Amino acid sequence: MKNQKSKIKNQNCGIFIFLLTAYCLLLTAGEAHAMHISEGILPLNWAALWFAVAIPFVALGLRKLKILSAQDLSIKPLVGLMAAIVFVVSLMPIPVPTAGTCSHPGGTAIPAILISPTISILVTGVALLIQALFFAHGGLSTWGADVVSMGVVGSFAGYGVFRLLRKFNAGLAVSAFFAGIISDWAIYLTTSVELAAGIRGDSPFWPLFSKIAIAFVPTQLPLGIVEGAMTAGMVNLLFKRRADLLVKLGVIKPEHAGGAI
Amino acid sequence: MAPCECLSEHFSKKHFLSGIDARVKLLVVLALLLMVLSYQGIFFPLLVAGGALMLCAKMRISVKVLLMRMAQPLLLSVIVLVLKCFFTGEDTMFFISLPTSHFSLLTLTGHRDGLMEGVRITSKILGGVSLVIALGFATPFIEFVAALSWLRVPRPFIEIMMFAYRYLFVFLEDAETIYSAQKNRLGYSGIRKGLNSFGVLTGSLVLRGFEQSQKTADAMIQRGYTGDMPMLKNQPLKAAELAIAFIVVITGGAVWMI
Numbered sequence: 001m002k003n004q005k006s007k008i009k010n011q012n013c014g015i016f017i018f019l020l021t022a023y024c025l026l027l028t029a030g031e032a033h034a035m036h037i038s039e040g041i042l043p044l045n046w047a048a049l050w051f052a053v054a055i056p057f058v059a060l061g062l063r064k065l066k067i068l069s070a071q072d073l074s075i076k077p078l079v080g081l082m083a084a085i086v087f088v089v090s091l092m093p094i095p096v097p098t099a100g101t102c103s104h105p106g107g108t109a110i111p112a113i114l115i116s117p118t119i120s121i122l123v124t125g126v127a128l129l130i131q132a133l134f135f136a137h138g139g140l141s142t143w144g145a146d147v148v149s150m151g152v153v154g155s156f157a158g159y160g161v162f163r164l165l166r167k168f169n170a171g172l173a174v175s176a177f178f179a180g181i182i183s184d185w186a187i188y189l190t191t192s193v194e195l196a197a198g199i200r201g202d203s204p205f206w207p208l209f210s211k212i213a214i215a216f217v218p219t220q221l222p223l224g225i226v227e228g229a230m231t232a233g234m235v236n237l238l239f240k241r242r243a244d245l246l247v248k249l250g251v252i253k254p255e256h257a258g259g260a261i
Numbered sequence: 262m263a264p265c266e267c268l269s270e271h272f273s274k275k276h277f278l279s280g281i282d283a284r285v286k287l288l289v290v291l292a293l294l295l296m297v298l299s300y301q302g303i304f305f306p307l308l309v310a311g312g313a314l315m316l317c318a319k320m321r322i323s324v325k326v327l328l329m330r331m332a333q334p335l336l337l338s339v340i341v342l343v344l345k346c347f348f349t350g351e352d353t354m355f356f357i358s359l360p361t362s363h364f365s366l367l368t369l370t371g372h373r374d375g376l377m378e379g380v381r382i383t384s385k386i387l388g389g390v391s392l393v394i395a396l397g398f399a400t401p402f403i404e405f406v407a408a409l410s411w412l413r414v415p416r417p418f419i420e421i422m423m424f425a426y427r428y429l430f431v432f433l434e435d436a437e438t439i440y441s442a443q444k445n446r447l448g449y450s451g452i453r454k455g456l457n458s459f460g461v462l463t464g465s466l467v468l469r470g471f472e473q474s475q476k477t478a479d480a481m482i483q484r485g486y487t488g489d490m491p492m493l494k495n496q497p498l499k500a501a502e503l504a505i506a507f508i509v510v511i512t513g514g515a516v517w518m519i
């Protein structure tokens with residue numbers, strides 16, 4: 001009898017916690033942000049490891065910037081303005097009907113396609129540092145992890161897909177669309193790996209990883225499609241209005257500048 | 262509230278912390294952040310969170326702005342708490358049976374050790390986020406950039422950061438203007454239309470970025486730009502500020518050790 005009472009009491013307590021959690025989720029999920037890992041989530045050793053992974057890629061970006069800016073003085077302002085655009089794009093509220101919330105795209109496929117993936121890593125690193133300090137998105141200790149997921153993986157995935165599809169003669173808009181989708185989903189999967197590895201403690205990695213990945217499915221799957229549409233729309237507009245820029249940046253060949261996409 | 266109104270730079274920097282050297286503030290925050298991340302319990306991170314939020318209140322930052330800033334970290338903490346409680350740990354605390362169909366029940370098992378671990382991570386999130394928020398409100402961007410330069414962060418990285426920050430507000434306003442114009446013309450009235458409008462918005466920003474970068478570069482070259490931007494010169498560190506920082510870090514360290 002006593003056991004039964006205690007079980008009922010535990011169940012009520014459980015239901016209360018579940019409802020409270022659901023309420024908190026609804027309350028705070030009104031503006032769910034792109035997959036930045038917040039300050040404090042990662043233990044010190046994991047935060048240090050992701051920093052160690054991110055730094056060489058940022059250094060590569062800086063090296064590439066040095067080479068490009070020696071040839072053209074307008075490169076640094078251009079890269080800086082790209083960082084501002086990535087910052088703004090990753091703050092745009094996108095309604096996600098499946099989750100009933102607003103979410104935000106990553107936006108790193110855009111500089112990766114237009115300038116280069118290594119410069120895109122640098123752009124992401126700058127945007128993430130400003131967001132962490134002046135907007136509380138991401139964090140100082142999680143900067144490395146966020147650069148790896150959004151900058152390194154997001155940029156290379158988007159750029160790789162774009163180049164691969166263009167090699168198979170896919171249209172400019174179609175290639176950009178899939179680059180945006182794959183870039184977003186790659187960011188989401190990498191962030192899930194980073195989160196699961198960081199918070200698992202003594203628990204096994206894969207079950208927790210799959211649960212985190214599933215938890216973000218309602219927002220990230222549709223968001224990937226939005227990011228794809230956004231990247232395709234951006235390339236489309238540039239092609240229609242400033243095809244010369246796409247030629248200058250090496251996105252298309254000069255002979256394609258006047259044709260259909 | 263518009264996003265640009267929520268940025269730290271939108272708030273007054275005339276308060277008791279504005280006179281302190283940005284390098285000192287940055288070093289204290291980094292030291293406390295290391296302590297928060299390496300602490301094994303919940304007391305120290307919560308104490309740091311309380312202290313940092315009190316500093317924000319002293320700087321006259323409204324609760325609404327603080328809540329907006331903390332919305333994303335809070336959402337992630339709730340997700341971490343749920344994941345840790347229900348999917349990690351061994352010490353069973355309670356069950357929740359959720360009907361998934363007429364015949365089957367999904368039983369979620371809450372674990373005491375998982376919940377405790379989740380609470381520990383949540384306290385670190387609160388501590389870390391509050392510290393960085395307080396640093397953001399206490400330090401003007403230009404001083405922060407000078408502090409980064411003093412910490413030997415590569416100069417091109419800082420220059421890109423300065424360009425980005427300079428045009429951030431311009432693009433935020435542009436994006437808001439284009440978005441509301443599209444919305445007023447039913448640009449987001451259907452999924453297809455919405456996706457198209459969003460692509461046009463992003464494309465317009467990128468186009469504006471290219472054009473503006475060329476104009477900026479031309480204007481800078483006319484004023485003698487040769488590839489390097491001037492930085493704010495760092496003054497020598499004041500002994501009194503260093504002493505206060507030392508006391509704060511040592512006190513924090515002592516509490517951390519207890």
